Structure formats: structure tokens, C-alpha cells
Amino acid sequence: MPYLTHPAELAQLFPGEAPYRSQQLYHWLYRRPTLSAASMTDLPPGMRKALTDRLWPFVVEVEQIADKGSTVKWLFRAPDGAAIEAVLMGYPGRTTLCISSQVGCALACSFCATGQFGFERHLQAGEIVAQVAYAGAYLREVGLSIGPDHLTNIVFMGMGEPLANYDRVRESIRRIVDDMEMSPRRLTVSTVGLVPGMQRLTEEPWQLNLAVSLHAADDELRNTLVPINRRYPLAEVEAAAAAYFGRKGRRVSIEWTLIDNVNDTIEQATKLASIAGRLGAHVNVIPLNPTPLSTDQPSRTAQIRAFVRHLRSLDINATIRDTRGSDIDAACGQLRAGRAASS
Ligand code: SAH
Secondary structure (H helix, E strand, C coil), rough: CHHHCCCCHHHCCCCCCHHHHHHHHHHHHHHCCCCCHCCCCCCCCHHHHCCCCCCCCEEEEEEEEEEEHHHHEEECCCCCEEEEEEEEEECCCCCECCCEEEECCCCCCCCCCHHHHHHHEECHHHHHHHHHHHHHHHHHCCCCCCCEEEEEEECCCCCCCCCCCHHHHHHHHHHHHHCCCCCCCEEEEEEECCHHHHHHHHHCCCCCCCEEECCCHHHHHHHHCCCHHHHCCCCHHHHHHHHHEEEEHHCEEEEEEEEEECCHHHHHHHHHHHHHHHHHHEEEECCCCCCCCCCCCCHHHHHHHHHHHHHHHCCCCEEEECCCCCHHCCCCCCCCHHHHHHH
């Protein structure tokens, strides 16, 4: 399981081999990942054989292709049964990988499929990095119908709350930046608003993008959608986001899942515009993807447009997120849906 080994300790996996062999392996794992150890042509046959079936810390249980070959979703299965989902999306000029940081999630946001099924366990740093390596290898060896043949962006927007698994997520970012040599500016950490984690992230050396999942612009409504708001209310989340922007000089983005008759009113848009205006933040509106355990519905198209138009009229930069992968249960917050229905 080389991805579960610290990159500096790879030599321990092959104590009988010369030290430069572990450097070669390091190169294959982090600089030029391959889907199969058979491609690691400069390794001796014994090492290659030992790596066969053991290269990835999971098996690929499901690989689904959607949106005319521009989206692929994986359900990886770890040996302990944990399901790890990731979605790769190609666009003209960029490819974005959405990765998971936990199996399940403890935060129970009312409209999120992952949250509806509770928390199973944290992912290890190596399990997070392996999602990135696998997608990178897939892009080079198989490819999508649109976009570059390498990863340009990574978002922690799959299953789990990255800041609730802080140390392992931090180590995964360190490996992605130091070992895979991706710019931190290409990475986005999305959080429900865990204030202590946001404060720690502010102290890290990286120019990461921070996305904050707001969904409501007053505590009364937010308490009903995002239960953790009772612990870290809006004003504290906003202050932590402002501090991040102040330190990094990188504009924070606000995510807003739009739910019919819940948070799609002009009143909420007005309050949201005040917060976004103070933060200089961009607003990413996500039409709700319905989930199995909730009757919530997405806002109607006219209401989505009116909401965004109102934000823009108040000088807020707002965009509607595309719904890639909705036909394969891969859209935001939905990763768990297909499995839930079948299990
Ligand atoms: N826990 C982190 C990251 C994972 S969720 C966070 O909360 O930000 C990534 C984004 O998908 C969040 O903005 C989340 O609110 C949104 N999301 C969750 N469920 C959704 C659903 N059913 N429809 C649309 N967006 C959803």
C-alpha cells in the first residue's frame, strides 16, 4: 500500500532494494502516477510484481461516465469496506477533481445525502492523495472528452467535512503541493464553517482557496439547515472568513444550495449580499440535488434566476454551478444517493 506509506518512508516497503529504487517508486507515485504498476518499467520485476494489486489503497468498485465523456465518477472501496467517492470533470482548458475527505459526515446538513447517513470514519492522508493520483493517472492514460490531460484544479467538495479531519487533510495537501507539485492556488477547501479549522487554515503557509457553505444568511434559518451553526454562528463564520481573506488576499467564495421555498427568497438574497459585500466574496449558487431522505426540492428556474439577478443588482459576483453528473448521482451532495438506494 505505497500511498498509505509516508512519501519519505517508501524505502521501508522494500528493505532489500537499493535506496534509489524507492526514489524511482516515489517518482511513479507522485510525479507521474500510473493506473497499473506494470507501467513502472524501470523498476525490477520483483518490485513491480509486489506492487501489482497493492498499488491502490482501494479497488475501483464503480466507474461511471457521464455528460458525453466529460465527467467520470468513481466509487473506490477500501479493504475495510469504506466507500470513497470522487468525481472528475473536464472543461475547456481545465479539469477539476472533486475529492472526499471522510467516509460519511457527522454534521448532518438537512439537504446533504452524505450527512443524512452519518459518520463512518476519517480518510487517511494517503487515501485522499490516492484519489488525486488515480484521477491524474486516468487523465493521462484514458482521458476525458474535454479538457487537459492533467489535473488543473482540486476541490474538497466530495464526501465529508475537510476541516473536521484537519490533520490528515493538512498532510494530504502537503503531499499534493510538495510531492505532486501542484500549486495551492489550484486547491479549494470547502467547509460548512468550522471556525477553529478556518483559523488554523489561515495560519498555514498555503494560498489555498476557501469556500464557505453558507446556505442561509441569518442564524434562525441557518440553524435549521446546518445544525453546526448553533456552535459556530454566522457572525463567527463571517469573521473567520474575513480573517482568511485578510491574511491570504484570496477572495473567499460562498456556496449557497438553493432550496425551493426555503432559502431562495429575495429577503435572503438581500442579507446574503450584505455578507458577500463585506467579504468581497463570490457567490456560487448550487441548485439543490434532491436526496433520498428529504422532501426538499430545487428552486424553480425562474426563482434561481431572480435570486442571482438580485445578488448581481447589489453588485455581488454570483454564478450558478453546473450540475455535472446529476444523471449518475454524482452531483453535489448526492454522491451517496445511488448507494443508499441500492443498499
Ligand atoms: N463539508 C463541506 C464539503 C462537502 S459538501 C462543505 O459543507 O462545504 C460540498 C458542497 O455541496 C457544499 O456547499 C454543500 O452544501 C453542497 N451540497 C450538499 N448537498 C447538496 C445537495 N443535495 N444539493 C446541492 N448541493 C449540495
